[in-house]
Amino acid sequence: MLRGGTLRAPDRLINYLYDTAWTPALLRSQLVARETLKAMQMRELSPMSLRLRVLLQIALAFVRHLLRLRQPTPTAQGPKRDELLLQLSADNEQDAAAK
Helix, strand or coil, X not given: CCCCCCCCHHHHHHHHHXXXXXXXXXXXXXXXXXXXXXHHCCCCCCCHHHHHHHHHHHHHHHHHHHHCCXXXXXXXXXXCHHHHXXXXXXXXXXXXXXX
């Protein structure tokens, strides 16, 4: 695959499923996260019932995406960037004056 080239259909499907099912399930479920880590570390296989529960979690995340039942994005907390930079520069000036 060349940089900037178009992806083949199977690769596009894998990317789509990763973005719409696997990642949301990973962020939402500790079970999916734990099993993903175990797979990355090539550890022992989990029992079939546990693997099916992981697949169910991933399928539910995909259905939520299809139905657009996503969790709302949390609003930003704390000061705006400009205010924070002003506070930091004021703190640095006070530290320099104290020395």
